[in-house]
Amino acid sequence: MKEKTYTTLDFVLLAALFVFGIVFALPTFYGEDPAIQILSQESNKDSLLNQASNLLKQAEIPYQSSRIDNQTVKIVFNSVEEQLTAKQLLDKSFDKDTIVALNAAEKTPKWLTAVGAEPMKLGLDLKGGVHFLLKVDVPSAINNRLNNQFKSLIMELDQAGTNYQVIQKPEDHRFIIEFAQSDAWKNLQKSINRLLPELKYESKSSTLVSFETDPRAVEQTTDYTLDQTIQILNNRINELGVAEAVIQRQGSHNISVDLPGIQDTAKAKELLGSNASLRFQMVDTQNEPTYGIPNTSIIQYLNTPVLIKDEVILSGESITYASAQLQDMKPSVHIRLGGGGENIFFKRTSQNVNQPMATIFIEKKPKEMEVDGELIKQWVLKEEIINIATINEPLAHSFQITGLRSMEYAEKLAQLLRSGSLATPFEIVEETTIGPSLGRANINKGIQSLMIGSALVVVFMLAYYRLFGLVANIALVLNIFLIIALLSMLKATLTLAGIAGIVLTVGMAVDANVLINERIREELRRGLSPLASINAGYDRAFSTIVDANITTLIVAGILFLLGSGTVKGFAVTLIIGVLASMVTAIFVTRILIYLIYVKAYGTKTPKTLSIGV
Structure with a gap:
């Protein structure tokens, strides 16, 4: 079997993968400090900052720093306990028009932010905040549209001096008008079609006309109403400077709103307007x-x-x-x-x-x-x-x-x-508040589960596959860095379900290396040379790994398309994890093995492989 060789470009690509994964994942590991964001209509932000600082000093509540950031006052604290105590104090001290919201201050170094590296956004279950499920009154929007069309038509008829009688006012997407003369409606059709193109009509008789909204317009109104409501809510929140809000459509008439860092539901409702x-x-x-x-x-x-x-x-x-x-x-x-x-x-x-x-x-x-x-x-x-x-x-x-x-x-x-x-x-049909302490506890548990799972996998791979296990572990670490880096770049929101997806991906990532290693062992037992066994193992395991990962991607894609909220977050993490694991397991580990057993040996041929029993 022909020996696999690599060019300088392959090594540059390998180095680029490591640099990309580490640089864009690092901001997430720096974490955040608890902070408070003060939103006010007051134009003098310096005065507001001084007032808040003096209140905290008088109450002997320590804080790291305070500054004006994007026309809002931000105060950074050392712990969540100090943050919560300060929020209670400032809530009581400021008037009702001033919003004091829990927030976070990133600790990412400037050299990382300069290259566009940002930490992952955390969901409510990890960061704390308020969740609302809004039920939009879509039938009201459809009726309002028909009512406006009805009023505009009546105004046109009055201005044209047309004699008519309203037989049925707007109801169930329809209204009926009877004209005094049979040719009255015919004379107005062109101008009405131009003025109200979405208003369809049907002549019941020479003088009786039924008007209704086009069914396609009703469907468009439903989609437009929900999309417009989402856009308006986004605009209102952006105008007030609340960061990392997640607003998305859920079902046919519902909208899900997540406001990280907000704990007061009354204030949150005020933010939504x-x-x-x-x-x-x-x-x-x-x-x-x-x-x-x-x-x-x-x-x-x-x-x-x-x-x-x-x-x-x-x-x-x-x-x-x-x-x-x-x-x-x-x-x-x-x-x-x-x-x-x-x-x-x-x-x-x-x-x-x-x-x-x-x-x-x-x-x-x-x-x-x-x-x-x-x-x-x-x-x-x-x-x-x-x-x-x-x-x-x-x-x-x-x-x-x-x-x-x-x-x-x-x-x-x-x-x-x-x-x-x-x-x-x-109408708000569901509301949930998650405290920052619970969010931090969820983060700790999620990280703990990831660390324990990864540690067990690392120990098993080292004990069972020796040097090949070490290479698989290096690829596993790179895989985790790539997942975090890609999630950060895509500005995806990480939830507990997302952490579960990463933990699952850890097991799936080494699964490919297990298949490759077992294939190499089989080839060694068949009597092939070490280098031939490596090439045969990778080549013959390739199709199996790809087939297995494609079936997983199909299921994850269905979850992403049909799911919502945490299910969609899990699907996103799983898709990114599967793609990253294919790259690390097939491409990265093979180059590393090539460097160890081909480049390191030079013209010599290795007699054995450190691949366990």
């Missing part, structure tokens, strides 16, 4: 604000009733960016659109130049009510006008909200608009 959204509607200036006027409603603004037209000419999800500015030395908010609905907005504002437009803040909260002796949950709606501004010109893809009472108010409004308004409310 209320079920709030924004919409823009015209103010009716031609009638007195009294109840009973068709297609209008009354909302209070600065303790004064204001008559608002029902049609929503723009909703908050259409806004893609907002920034607070000074316009003629007066606070204002500049807005850019791009989320849809610009056509109707341009048309309505063109028709209402020099007329007042209201920006309305809507909040929905679930409330238990007793109906027929049973407790049911219903959404309670709260509407508040936060601004009324005059339209100076037709508005399309960008405009300004003026007449705001202060620059601070403008900045808060811009932040809300920038982070986005929820397309539909959500």
Whole structure:
């Protein structure tokens, strides 16, 4: 059998694997120090830092360092106990608008961060924090979309002077309108199709028309609502500087939210924000604000009733960016659109130049009510006008909200608009809090299990396969470093299930070397020379190792695609571990054996192999 040879490129690649694995895994081993992050709307962060430092000194709570990091105050402590004591003190000392969150400070040296090496993110079960499962009211989003289409259609019919009668209001994705003349609807079809393309219709008779939302649009609305809610929650958390939050879709109507380092569920709910959204509607200036006027409603603004037209000419999800500015030395908010609905907005504002437009803040909260002796949950709606501004010109893809009472108010409004308004409310159906002490205990147990498992494998391989066992152990250590390095680079979140995946991979990694070593022993017993036995052992075990690992990858892939949360985390770790073990067991160990038995011997041929019994 032809002897396997290696080029300089192979040795460079081997060295690169070791360097990559060690460099990108090292930050994880440096660990983190417990810290506290203080989030506040106060612009003077230095004053906030001094206030917090003085409070800790007065209470004789020691800390390592304090600094301003990304517009938030961060204080680093020596132990979790000091961190928790400090949090309790600062929670009591600061007002309710200041959020004191548990956090961590990385101890990674600057030379590692300079090359892009970062520690692995830890899940809630390892770091501590708050987990929420949110149930999104998707049917409400679908009904809202149909209601908006209904109101826009009614407005078009009124402006065209069409005689009609609403037979069925929006219900079960449908509404029905009867026209006085048979040709009335035909004359409006082209303009309605252009204005409301997702509204499908079916003529029941020459005058009776049934309107409904396209089923594909309903499915798109469901996906969009969940994706948009995830994006909005991400934006809100990012605006407040909370790091390493994990927000992902779970099932058809649910969203999972993990907030590492947060322990106070009330504060966590405040971070997520209320079920709030924004919409823009015209103010009716031609009638007195009294109840009973068709297609209008009354909302209070600065303790004064204001008559608002029902049609929503723009909703908050259409806004893609907002920034607070000074316009003629007066606070204002500049807005850019791009989320849809610009056509109707341009048309309505063109028709209402020099007329007042209201920006309305809507909040929905679930409330238990007793109906027929049973407790049911219903959404309670709260509407508040936060601004009324005059339209100076037709508005399309960008405009300004003026007449705001202060620059601070403008900045808060811009932040809300920038982070986005929820397309539909959500309800928290599950919440779990994991303390940092429990998280640290889980880390210790996970590391302990990995160390014990690895140590037993190392001892067995050394005792049973001697030098070949030592080579397998070197590959095993490299395998663990590669797994950690790849998880860090992919910014994957490590959980207890992930640690279980690494422990499982340790056993699977040496399994390939066991197959190779046993093959080499068989070839030696058949009378082949040591070098021929090495080549034959690796070559004949190769297909078996690949087949076994491919079947494992298939199962892990199915777990990743169909699983969620910890199951998906386990699958990711297992996939990376299997791929890394194939590289280390087949490529790395063979080069090391080649260096020992070929390069070291030079022109001489080894008589025996140190491969055990």
